[in-house]
Amino acid sequence: MKPGIFMAFLACASLTQVNGLAQAAKPGPNTTAPAPAKTIAIVGGKVLTITHGTIDVGTVVMSGGKIVAVGAAKTIRVPAGAEIFDAKGMTVYPGLFDAETNLGLTEVAADQNSDDLVETADEVEPQMHAADAFHAETVRIPVERLNGITNAIVAPASEDSIPGQDAAIQLYGRDRDAMLLQGDIALAMNFEGSVRRKANYNGPSKFPTTRMGLATQIRQAFLDAQAYEVERAAAAKPDHKGAPPKRDLKLEALLPYLHGEKPVVLAAQEGYEVEVAMGLAKEFHLKVILNHVTHAQDVLDEIASYNVPVIVGPIYDSPRPDERYDAVYSLPAELQKRGVKIALSSAGGGEGGSRNLPYAAGYAVAYGLPYDEALKAITLNPAEMFGLEDTLGSLDVGKTANVVVANGDPLDVRTSVKQVFIGGNAVPMVSRQTKLRDEYMPLTTPKP
Amino acid sequence: MTVTHGTIEHGSIWIHNGKIAGVGATVDAPAGATSIGAAGKFVTPGIIDPHSHSALGDDINEATSPVTPSMMMIDAFDNRDKALYQALAGGVTTELLLHGSANMIGGQAVVIKNKFGLSRDEMLFPNAPRSIKFASGENPKRVYGRRGEVPSTRMGNFEVMRQAFEDAKAYMASWDAYNAKIAKNDKDAVPPKKDLKLEALADVLRGKLYVQIHCYRADEFLTEEAIAKEYGYKIRAFHHALEMYKVGDKIAPTGTGIATFADWWGFKDEAWDAIPWNAVMSMREGVRVALKSDSNDYVRRLNQEAGKMVNYGGATEEEALRMITLNAAWIIGVDDRVGSLDEGKDADVVIWNMDPLSTYARVEKVFIDGDIFFDSSLPGFGTTHFNGAMHEAGFETAEDEGDGQ
Numbered sequence: 001m002k003p004g005i006f007m008a009f010l011a012c013a014s015l016t017q018v019n020g021l022a023q024a025a026k027p028g029p030n031t032t033a034p035a036p037a038k039t040i041a042i043v044g045g046k047v048l049t050i051t052h053g054t055i056d057v058g059t060v061v062m063s064g065g066k067i068v069a070v071g072a073a074k075t076i077r078v079p080a081g082a083e084i085f086d087a088k089g090m091t092v093y094p095g096l097f098d099a100e101t102n103l104g105l106t107e108v109a110a111d112q113n114s115d116d117l118v119e120t121a122d123e124v125e126p127q128m129h130a131a132d133a134f135h136a137e138t139v140r141i142p143v144e145r146l147n148g149i150t151n152a153i154v155a156p157a158s159e160d161s162i163p164g165q166d167a168a169i170q171l172y173g174r175d176r177d178a179m180l181l182q183g184d185i186a187l188a189m190n191f192e193g194s195v196r197r198k199a200n201y202n203g204p205s206k207f208p209t210t211r212m213g214l215a216t217q218i219r220q221a222f223l224d225a226q227a228y229e230v231e232r233a234a235a236a237k238p239d240h241k242g243a244p245p246k247r248d249l250k251l252e253a254l255l256p257y258l259h260g261e262k263p264v265v266l267a268a269q270e271g272y273e274v275e276v277a278m279g280l281a282k283e284f285h286l287k288v289i290l291n292h293v294t295h296a297q298d299v300l301d302e303i304a305s306y307n308v309p310v311i312v313g314p315i316y317d318s319p320r321p322d323e324r325y326d327a328v329y330s331l332p333a334e335l336q337k338r339g340v341k342i343a344l345s346s347a348g349g350g351e352g353g354s355r356n357l358p359y360a361a362g363y364a365v366a367y368g369l370p371y372d373e374a375l376k377a378i379t380l381n382p383a384e385m386f387g388l389e390d391t392l393g394s395l396d397v398g399k400t401a402n403v404v405v406a407n408g409d410p411l412d413v414r415t416s417v418k419q420v421f422i423g424g425n426a427v428p429m430v431s432r433q434t435k436l437r438d439e440y441m442p443l444t445t446p447k448p
Numbered sequence: 449m450t451v452t453h454g455t456i457e458h459g460s461i462w463i464h465n466g467k468i469a470g471v472g473a474t475v476d477a478p479a480g481a482t483s484i485g486a487a488g489k490f491v492t493p494g495i496i497d498p499h500s501h502s503a504l505g506d507d508i509n510e511a512t513s514p515v516t517p518s519m520m521m522i523d524a525f526d527n528r529d530k531a532l533y534q535a536l537a538g539g540v541t542t543e544l545l546l547h548g549s550a551n552m553i554g555g556q557a558v559v560i561k562n563k564f565g566l567s568r569d570e571m572l573f574p575n576a577p578r579s580i581k582f583a584s585g586e587n588p589k590r591v592y593g594r595r596g597e598v599p600s601t602r603m604g605n606f607e608v609m610r611q612a613f614e615d616a617k618a619y620m621a622s623w624d625a626y627n628a629k630i631a632k633n634d635k636d637a638v639p640p641k642k643d644l645k646l647e648a649l650a651d652v653l654r655g656k657l658y659v660q661i662h663c664y665r666a667d668e669f670l671t672e673e674a675i676a677k678e679y680g681y682k683i684r685a686f687h688h689a690l691e692m693y694k695v696g697d698k699i700a701p702t703g704t705g706i707a708t709f710a711d712w713w714g715f716k717d718e719a720w721d722a723i724p725w726n727a728v729m730s731m732r733e734g735v736r737v738a739l740k741s742d743s744n745d746y747v748r749r750l751n752q753e754a755g756k757m758v759n760y761g762g763a764t765e766e767e768a769l770r771m772i773t774l775n776a777a778w779i780i781g782v783d784d785r786v787g788s789l790d791e792g793k794d795a796d797v798v799i800w801n802m803d804p805l806s807t808y809a810r811v812e813k814v815f816i817d818g819d820i821f822f823d824s825s826l827p828g829f830g831t832t833h834f835n836g837a838m839h840e841a842g843f844e845t846a847e848d849e850g851d852g853q
Contacts, residue, residue: 110586110716140714316745321530321838324829325537325748351712359752362807412807413755433713433723440693442732 037424039063041078042405045087050094050380050394060092062401065424070395085426087405090418093375094395095150095402096410098354099311099382100265100291100345103141103154103169104134117157118164123195123208124221126253128164130154131183136176140353142431145171147355148404148417151181151392153345153382158190158267161218165253166265168386170402172422185386186289187257187264191215191277215276222284225254260287263385265311267291271299278306289385292347293335294328295320304338309385311343312377315360315367326367332377333368342373343382362411374411400424449492449804451766451774451788461491463795466817471789484813486799492769493789494541494562494796494816495750496776498707499660499687499740501546502747503529503560505839509548510555511591514599515612517580517648519555521545527568530838531744533831536562536822538748539798539811542573544780546687549583549662550591552599552608556580556648557660559780561796563816565833577781579684580652582609583662584672585718606671613679616649658684658781660707664718666694673702685779687740689730690722696733705736705779710753711760727771728761738776755805765805 040062047058049070059076061069069076078084107114116133119125134154144152150171156163165184173179195214199205208214228251235244256262264286268274274296281288290310293303294317303310312332319327335342344361346354361374369377383393391400401424408415420427449455450471462470462477470476501508507524510516525545535543541562547554559576584605593600599608622640629637651657661672663686676683682703686692689706690713692699699706708730713722731737739754741747750772757763757771777787786794795818801810814822824830 108714108717108720143713316748318534318744319530321840325534351709351715353711353713356711359807363749363752366808366810413752414758414805416759433725436721436723437693437725437729440729442696442729 037062037065037401039068039079039082040085040421040424040426041076041082042085042087042092042403042421043078044073045090045092045405047395048091048093048375048410049396050376051396058092060395060403062403062421062424065401067395067397067399067401067403070397085405085419089407091406091408091410091415092395093148093404093406093410094379094393094399095404095420095422096148096357096378097343097382097393098144098149098152098346098357098378099343099385100155100347101152101354102157103144103152103171103354104136104138105130105154105156107135107138107140118159119156120159123161123197123214123217125160125164125250126162126187126221126257127249128156129167129183130156130164131167131180134167134169134176134180136173136179139432141171141179143433144354145420145422145427146417146429146431146434147358148406148410148420149354149357150402150404150420150422151383151388152354153185153265153386155188155265158188158192159195161190161195161214162221163188163190168388170400170422172420172425172427181388184256184262186262187254188267189218189264189277190267191218191273191280192267192269192292193273211273211276215280218280219283221251222254222258222280225251225258228252229255229258257286258284260285263287263289263387265289265291269294269296271296274299274303292317294331297323297327297331297334300334300338303335304340309341309343309381310335311345311382311385312364313344313360314347315344315364329363329367332364332374336369336373341381341384342377343385344374344377345382358411359413362409362413365411371411449490449766449769450790451493451770452790454766458487459491461789461795461797463797463815463818466795466819468789468791468793468795468797470791484799489812490800490803490809491789492539492798492800492804493773493787493793494798494814495539495772496542496738496780496787497535497540497741497747497750497772498544498685498738498776498779499546499742500535500543500747501548501742502531502535502543502744503527504545505529509550511548511550514551514588514592514605514608515553515645515649516547516551516555517553517612517652518644519547520558521547521555522558522572525558525560525568526839527564527566527571528836528839530840531747532560532562532564533829533834533838534744535747536564536814537811537824537830539751539800539804539814540747541796541798541814541816542777542780542782542786543747544579544660546579546660547581549581549587552583552588552605553612553649554581554583556657559782561816562814563819563821563833565821565831565835573780573782577658578651578656579658579660579780580648581660581662582672584668585662585664586716587662602668606675609675610678612649613653613675616646616653617679619643619646620650620653652681653679655681660685660687660779662687664688664690665721666691669695669699673699673704684781685738688719688742690719690726692735693723693726693729693733694721696730696735700734703736705738705775706730707738707740707776707779709742710739710756724756724760728757728763728767731763731767731771732761736775736778737771738779739771740776751800751804751809752807755807758805765803768805 042060047055057073155166166186167183168181168185197206268277288308380393383389403421405419406417460475462475504524557579559573599605685705687707689708711724754768754772757768774787777783797815799813
């Protein structure tokens with residue numbers, strides 16, 4: 001470890017060193033492997049619980065990888081032997097949850113060898129599993145988590161109508177198995193003009209070149225899956241004669257979604273696309289999380305009437321030439337106002353990466369979203385949408401101890417994250433980028 | 449927030465004839481002056497973007513030859529592009545519109561004041577220095593390499609440049625010889641043919657053009673400086689400059705500035721070593737640092753990009769703000785006219801609802817040359833001079849996403 005990092009840590013927690021950092025200092029065969037989580041108490045910070053308000057001077061106790069106590073500092077007894085993290089003057093909040101990323105599916109965007117983003121030979125490929133390509137050791141994950149992102153949905157890129165199934169990850173752990181919370185947690189679906197196979201840079205046109213084609217193809221896929229299920233059920237009967245039908249991985253992959261057991265993340269941009277997509281979803285009784293709805297300002301009341309959650313934006317998508325400059329910035333506020341449960345995502349991250357997720361939430365506040373709702377949109381709400389609210393999304397006893405300590409408001413660009421805890425472990429605050437920073441840190445002192 | 453002389457709590461600015469006539473705790477504005485209340489607000493100079501491709505439609509790269517110095521971006525400038533409006537609503541008052549990075553030597557930039565709604569001519573920054581865009585690294589070698597042409601490597605990249613300057617020197621020598629004959633009243637003197645491409649390169653060598661170089665890697669900064677020295681021109685700024693933190697101590701003495709991203713990284717191999725501390729570390733080494741958008745998206749919130757510098761490296765608010773105002777103005781060569789709230793400068797002024805380095809800041813009013821161009825309290829677009837229909841912007845994210853293919 002470079003002296004610079006050690007000093008930075010001392011500045012924020014002068015009392016006691018917690019285990020993750022001590023461990024990172026050791027040369028190791030594998031310093032990424034978290035030790036069994038000890039008991040750590042984060043003491044004296046402003047605690048944003050998400051579920052039960054803000055505690056001005058609070059304590060969060062973590063043990064065995066879980067949160068075991070949260071409350072006002074006066075009321076919480078720190079267990080004997082607990083390591084103390086002094087968070088006086090700092091803000092303590094749950095790890096952030098990015099509702100759509102491509103973490104572990106790409107390294108250098110321009111380098112195709114490092115991309116496992118999406119299969120494009122077909123438009124309907126529910127049998128593709130993001131978990132199969134998830135590269136746990138990507139350089140990107142340590143970079144993102146240093147800004148407080150502790151959990152994410154990894155989704156295939158949006159080139160297909162049904163590009164595959166998403167995975168939920170934790171951004172720290174020994175290896176793939178430890179970091180994958182749940183593979184196939186949701187089905188990615190896109191009903192957008194960009195999915196059409198029109199002639200473009202990559203090759204000639206092929207079916208479907210229109211939204212009619214996209215819709216009919218999706219409908220046929222679900223009908224085929226229903227027929228497959230009937231056929232399979234018939235074959236399972238004792239009086240069935242002949243060989244059972246050949247197992248069809250593609251159609252089989254759709255069944256849990258046809259049964260409403262798991263959500264589909266259904267992306268559409270325009271109002272009319274949202275309507276067509278929701279029509280298809282209703283036809284097959286899909287459990288929907290709407291995604292993007294970037295240019296659906298004309299049907300917001302209708303979206304509210306669907307009573308489904310929405311992953312909004314990214315709010316940085318450009319308004320149309322006939323729209324006011326803030327037409328997309330204000331979308332989270334407009335939906336929330338109508339009672340829609342919203343989440344925000346980095347949607348693949350862009351050039352800055354998922355680490356900028358909290359700033360998108362802050363910008364939504366600037367354009368009308370209540371602050372507490374913005375925090376929820378990057379913590380509890382996405383956890384609930386994907387059925388992970390029992391373990392993630394808030395500072396509550398019994399949940400996974402994913403906790404962030406920062407020197408200020410988590411949604412402000414000027415704030416620095418000082419320590420991230422994942423699964424109760426203090427994550428080494430080191431990434432490839434901090435290593436480069438420390439290697440080249442100027443020796444000169446700043447000029448006055 | 450003056451940028452040059454600190455923040456004045458409860459300050460006033462007197463604007464007269466398009467210029468700042470006074471700034472301070474009190475000003476000597478005449479009794480009849482229009483008063484614009486800004487109590488509780490924050491006031492900054494207009495934001496300046498020293499690297500934009502807005503309003504150039506799909507005409508950013510003339511990617512048919514690696515050397516195209518006579519391309520004039522003014523010829524592609526579409527003053528009704530919605531990207532200009534969206535930037536205005538983000539407080540951006542001056543932009544340097546550059547050629548793309550497909551070519552080692554691209555075209556000549558246009559400098560605009562973002563007076564959205566006025567005519568093309570009225571939007572030009574009067575008497576701004578001329579800039580030319582150079583590139584390096586992956587983009588030129590990719591564009592030409594996949595066609596089986598030179599350059600396909602960084603070796604080819606730099607050799608293309610050297611050859612271009614050799615051609616320009618020969619061209620200049622032919623004119624020198626002709627002018628010498630004329631001076632001696634040689635009646636048989638035949639003028640060389642005017643060549644727009646070589647004229648433009650000659651203007652580089654004559655020091656008449658600011659050289660703005662798209663360049664990512666540390667080794668390439670050093671090579672570019674060596675070539676500039678060899679041929680006798682100055683580099684105004686490296687753009688992107690993501691590895692400047694590695695060699696800032698060596699570049700600082702050359703006087704070359706940088707226009708960099710706040711935190712973009714990893715989108716290509718030559719951005720793999722990008723770190724968000726680059727800007728502040730380079731600044732501490734003595735390099736003049738500006739932040740820029742290279743994007744129709746980020747141009748709308750350069751204030752937040754500056755705010756990140758407080759986090760990444762501990763810039764003061766004034767240092768951070770300078771990166772999107774005065775230092776950006778210097779890169780364009782208009783720092784004597786804009787970029788700070790100082791008496792005598794153009795009255796390009798933004799009123800924010802709160803500290804502009806906060807995530808929560810919104811632009812309320814934008815003045816350019818003392819005239820109001822944007823007021824968020826107005827219905828509709830909030831524009832004061834624009835009528836009619838906007839045009840769809842030609843590009844959305846970064847120059848590096850496209851290369852004229």
